Amino acid sequence: MSEILIKVVINGLLMGGIYALISLGLTLIFGVVRIVxxxxxxxxxxxxxxxxxxxxxxxxxxxxxxxxIAPLFFVFGMIVQRGIFQPILNAPEVSKIFAAIGLVxxxxxxxxxxxKGDYRAIKTISSGLLIGPxxxxxxxxxxxxxxAAVSIMLGLYFFIKNTYTGKAxxxxxxxxxxxxxxxxxxxxxxxxxxxxxxxxxxxxxxLLMPIYSVFPTVGAxxxxxxxxxxVLGGLGSMLGAFIGGLxxxxxxxxxxxxxxxxxxxxxxxxxxxxxxxxxxxxxxGSVSQE
Amino acid sequence: MKTSLSDNNPYDAEKNDIAAQTNMLKKxxxxxxNIFKLTVVLVVLACVMAYPYxxxxxxxxxxxxxxxSGLMAHEGQESLSGIELATETLNAKGGLLGKKVKLIISDAxxxxxxxxxxxxxxxxxxxxxxxxxxxxxxxxxxxxVANRYKVPYFEVAAGIADTLTERGLKYFWRITPRASNxxxxxxxxxxxxxAPKLGIPPNKLRIAIAYEDGPYGTQTVKDLDRxxxxxxxxNIVAKEAYSAKGVDLSSMLLKIQAAKPDLxxxxxxxxxxxxxxxxxxxxxxNPKAWQGFGGGWGSPSLYEALKNDLNGIFSTEFxxxxxxxxxxxxxxxxHKRFKEKYNRPLESSIPQTSCMAATVVFDIIKRARSxxxxxxxxxxxKTDIPIWTTINxxxxxxxGPDQPHPGQNSRAFMYNTQWKNGEHRVVWPLKAKYxxxxxxxxxxxxxxx
Numbered sequence: 001m002s003e004i005l006i007k008v009v010i011n012g013l014l015m016g017g018i019y020a021l022i023s024l025g026l027t028l029i030f031g032v033v034r035i036v037x038x039x040x041x042x043x044x045x046x047x048x049x050x051x052x053x054x055x056x057x058x059x060x061x062x063x064x065x066x067x068x069i070a071p072l073f074f075v076f077g078m079i080v081q082r083g084i085f086q087p088i089l090n091a092p093e094v095s096k097i098f099a100a101i102g103l104v105x106x107x108x109x110x111x112x113x114x115x116k117g118d119y120r121a122i123k124t125i126s127s128g129l130l131i132g133p134x135x136x137x138x139x140x141x142x143x144x145x146x147x148a149a150v151s152i153m154l155g156l157y158f159f160i161k162n163t164y165t166g167k168a169x170x171x172x173x174x175x176x177x178x179x180x181x182x183x184x185x186x187x188x189x190x191x192x193x194x195x196x197x198x199x200x201x202x203x204x205x206x207l208l209m210p211i212y213s214v215f216p217t218v219g220a221x222x223x224x225x226x227x228x229x230x231v232l233g234g235l236g237s238m239l240g241a242f243i244g245g246l247x248x249x250x251x252x253x254x255x256x257x258x259x260x261x262x263x264x265x266x267x268x269x270x271x272x273x274x275x276x277x278x279x280x281x282x283x284x285g286s287v288s289q290e
Numbered sequence: 291m292k293t294s295l296s297d298n299n300p301y302d303a304e305k306n307d308i309a310a311q312t313n314m315l316k317k318x319x320x321x322x323x324n325i326f327k328l329t330v331v332l333v334v335l336a337c338v339m340a341y342p343y344x345x346x347x348x349x350x351x352x353x354x355x356x357x358x359s360g361l362m363a364h365e366g367q368e369s370l371s372g373i374e375l376a377t378e379t380l381n382a383k384g385g386l387l388g389k390k391v392k393l394i395i396s397d398a399x400x401x402x403x404x405x406x407x408x409x410x411x412x413x414x415x416x417x418x419x420x421x422x423x424x425x426x427x428x429x430x431x432x433x434x435v436a437n438r439y440k441v442p443y444f445e446v447a448a449g450i451a452d453t454l455t456e457r458g459l460k461y462f463w464r465i466t467p468r469a470s471n472x473x474x475x476x477x478x479x480x481x482x483x484x485a486p487k488l489g490i491p492p493n494k495l496r497i498a499i500a501y502e503d504g505p506y507g508t509q510t511v512k513d514l515d516r517x518x519x520x521x522x523x524x525n526i527v528a529k530e531a532y533s534a535k536g537v538d539l540s541s542m543l544l545k546i547q548a549a550k551p552d553l554x555x556x557x558x559x560x561x562x563x564x565x566x567x568x569x570x571x572x573x574x575x576n577p578k579a580w581q582g583f584g585g586g587w588g589s590p591s592l593y594e595a596l597k598n599d600l601n602g603i604f605s606t607e608f609x610x611x612x613x614x615x616x617x618x619x620x621x622x623x624x625h626k627r628f629k630e631k632y633n634r635p636l637e638s639s640i641p642q643t644s645c646m647a648a649t650v651v652f653d654i655i656k657r658a659r660s661x662x663x664x665x666x667x668x669x670x671x672k673t674d675i676p677i678w679t680t681i682n683x684x685x686x687x688x689x690g691p692d693q694p695h696p697g698q699n700s701r702a703f704m705y706n707t708q709w710k711n712g713e714h715r716v717v718w719p720l721k722a723k724y725x726x727x728x729x730x731x732x733x734x735x736x737x738x739x
Contacts, residue, residue: 004548007573011540018537117361119561121595128599128738130572139572211568212537213561213595221535249538256541261532262503264541 007136008257009250014138016249017146021207022222023229023241024152025200030227031236032173032193035085038100040226041219042107043198047073047205048214049115055122055209062124062206063144069202077198078191085194086187104219111216121213141210148207152200153242160238169193173236224265228272234285243283350389350661353396353417355407355432356447360399362425365640369424369447370395372644375627380652387659391652398423404432412439418661420444421648424640426451433462442666446647447640448608452509455695461663463670463688465647467702468695469506472583472606473513475704479604479718480553481521484579487729490552492522498551498577499526500542500558500566502534507557510583514555527551534562540569553579558586564595571599571734578730580604584704590637593712600709601737602728609639609646609682610707610714612724620681639682646682650675670697677701683722 022044029037050069054060060068084103088095129140160166172179172189180186212218229248233240248268255267275282354373357366373393381390394415396407404423411417412435420436420443423429429449436443437459445454445464452468485492499514501507511529518524528549532542543566546554554577556566563586570576580603586592587605615622624645628636636642650673655661658669670688677685685701707714708727717727 004544008541008544011538011544015538015540112360116363118364119564119591121561121564121591123595123597127595128568128571128597135574137572137574139568142572213564213591215561221537252538253541256538257545261530261536261539261542264536 003135004257008253010136010138012250012253013246014142014146014249015253016246017149018142018204018208018211018245019222019225019229019249020153020242020245021145021149021204022201023226023233023245024149024156024238025197025204026226027197027230027233027236027238027241028156028169028193028200029197030230031234032169033081033085033190033197035081035194036097036100036227037197038097038223039080039103039107039219040197040201041221041223042104042111043073043077043201043219044205044208044222045111045214045216045219046076046107047202048209048212048218049111050202051206051209052120052122052214055124061126062122062209063126066203066206069206070199073202074195074199076202077195080198081191081194086190089187089190108216108219115216117215119213119215122209124210127210139211141207145204145207145211148203149242149245152203153238156196156200157238165189165192170236225268228268230282231272231280232275232282234282237282237284240282240284348385348389349392350386350655351392351394351415351417353394353408353411353415353420353441355396355398355404355411355420355422355428357399357423357425357428358395358397362399365424365448365638366397368638368640369644371628371632372641372646373421373446373648375624375631375641376645376648376652378631379627380649386652386655398428398432401425401427401431404428404430405435408432408435408441412436412441417441418663419651419655419666421446421651422449424448426454429454433459437461440663442663442670444647444651446651447644451505452695455689455698458696460691461667463697463699465650465684465686465699465702466608466643467704468698469509470513470517471702471704472510473517475606475706475718476555476581476583477514477517477521477523479706480518480523480581483718483727484553484581484729487727488552488578493524495523496525496527496550496552497523497555498528498530498546498549498553499555500530500532500539500546501556502558502562503531504534506559506585507531507534510557532562534559536562536565538569539565540573543569543573543575547573547575551577553577553581555581555583556587557583560586560589560591563587563589563592567592567596567599567603574734576731576733580731581706582606584608588638588707588714593709598711598737599734601711602731603709604717604727605707605709605714606704607639607707607714608704609642610705610716610724611636611639612707612713613683613705613716614722614724617678617722618681618683619679624681642682646680646684649680650686675701678721 026040029035047069051062051065054065084099126140130137131140132138160170168184168189171184172186176186229241229244233244251268252264256264356369377391377393385391394417396411398404398407418441420441422432424447426449429445433443442461445466448466450466450469452470455464481492485495501511528546530542530545532539582603582605584606588607624642625636628641654669658665673686675686686699687701689695689698689700705716706718707716716722716724
């Protein structure tokens with residue numbers, strides 16, 4: 001029994017790593033630019049398709065296409081921010097939400113138009129490979145995704161803590177008005193934050209392609225969890241998103257094993273609910289953030 | 291007496307009298323009006339004469355409702371290709387009732403569109419018979435509308451939900467099998483083949499079931515609950531529902547693994563089948579036998595994702611390619627024609643199914659000698675095609691209007707196949723066997739060889 005429990009925990013943590021990978025980008029966007037980017041899931045979907053096609057047409061392994069997709073999505077994120085959200089920065093919250101939802105509809109339907117609704121999956125060199133001690137093997141792609149989540153989290157953490165731009169991002173996240181007064185070009189910071197956030201989710205898409213299938217609505221499966229994790233970890237906190245992801249992954253795995261797989265979502269939404277009531281700033285969020 | 295001023299006198303009666311002018315107008319325009327009226331009459335007459343001319347041309351219109359866009363676009367297109375091939379063959383032989391058959395094709399991506407398209411086909415295109423639909427949901431609404439207008443509706447592509455033939459519609463027939471046939475075939479196969487090959491009596495065989503929690507999965511499990519005991523399969527050690535939208539099924543699989551099943555039944559769509567395949571490999575879950583249920587476990591995208599990790603897994607199929615050729619006369623010819631027309635080999639059993647079923651419907655129309663609904667109904671009930679005489683091996687005999695599931699073809703059935711190197715090899719029914727099934731399920735390492 002304990003052997004199975006260990007397996008459940010390992011799988012939960014690996015899944016948590018994947019969730020964290022997706023949430024890291026969102027916490028920047030949500031935490032700094034304060035956009036409820038519902039289209040985050042669609043960005044994931046687009047990057048999964050991108051890596052799918054790079055593999056199908058030119059044989060580029062998704063782990064290599066990360067080098068192409070990360071900068072591509074940085075630019076894409078900046079374009080979305082500049083084109084869609086910047087003009088409505090001072091509009092009521094509800095406009096920004098609708099803009100994000102509109103983006104969801106457009107991206108999903110464009111994907112449906114171009115690539116139909118078929119589920120597409122690829123088999124890369126790493127797809128079926130297993131590593132680990134006998135009896136406790138784990139899938140190589142999942143392990144790589146976990147490592148990537150750790151590295152990105154650490155990289156971003158140090159970037160935000162130590163570099164000038166990183167500090168400017170933190171400042172803007174804490175108080176936009178004060179940041180402006182301090183001479184920070186907040187519009188530029190928003191562009192950078194959105195770009196980095198999109199780049200993260202772009203990398204996540206590449207790393208997920210050897211594991212999952214892609215189809216136009218795949219984003220929806222991940223985006224809600226991502227929001228829960230971002231709030232759980234604290235808006236704008238890299239470490240928070242990572243730890244939050246691991247927690248949710250563990251909760252899902254354990255409740256899936258001991259209760260039933262169909263109630264997984266119910267369990268973590270209940271946790272989310274209590275969190276919002278008792279500690280809305282999340283685990284690592286600072287009080288100045290609402 | 292006219293004065294000298296009469297030529298430019300504004301009050302001259304003759305030239306300036308308004309009444310006189312109006313009269314002149316009337317006279318001049320009367321001719322114009324007459325010509326106009328005559329033209330209108332001639333045009334109307336021409337149209338009226340042209341209309342029945344269209345009916346007198348050599349064309350018999352048959353409606354087709356399929357999802358050609360949206361989520362099921364691929365399957366809809368596959369279904370259409372089979373119907374088109376059947377129509378081509380028919381027209382090459384002279385058509386039906388002395389006319390060439392023309393398919394009037396409607397795209398219905400969902401149930402609401404299905405009802406709308408049926409309405410349009412019947413009221414605007416004057417369609418008297420409809421073929422459809424692949425999706426049970428779309429079939430349900432489209433066939434309801436058709437029956438209201440007394441237009442016969444034939445399900446030729448899939449549309450397997452049991453509810454479709456539970457409605458008692460007077461003009462609805464389904465040539466494809468019912469969903470509960472899955473449970474029937476699998477239970478019979480398990481008792482007759484799997485249990486003896488594994489050397490375990492049916493009532494001791496440990497069976498674990500994982501099923502997607504939508505209507506497909508839950509209904510199939512209900513059917514299994516009902517049908518398995520009749521074959522002596524009573525030892526169900528695990529029954530786990532999961533969401534087909536799930537991104538991680540490891541907990542569910544670990545639970546199943548902990549129950550140490552001999553036989554693992556997986557009722558899935560394609561993406562969850564891929565996930566189960568991958569995660570089962572990671573967890574080294576290796577039951578002695580693994581039976582997948584159609585939908586997901588037969589799809590080509592599964593092979594693309596898992597390749598030879600699939601070897602040894604069973605899946606239920608409509609019209610597999612690797613079958614004892616003797617029982618499916620005309621199948622090879624069908625594959626050739628498909629490749630010629632569409633420039634690619636067959637990837638699924640959908641076109642073969644819809645081609646066979648469309649051909650059956652054409653035969654019904656021929657025997658009915660008209661498109662009158664009562665004649666069609668009579669001809670349909672009289673249909674008696676033995677199994678093993680068609681391109682996919684099915685026969686046709688519809689349950690009568692007073693039997694349970696009226697309109698259901700009782701001679702349609704699923705094949706059970708085993709994956710080997712990308713091929714579905716038929717193992718059941720025994721008469722259609724292509725190769726002997728392999729037991730027990732080879733380990734993951736062995737499969738990659």
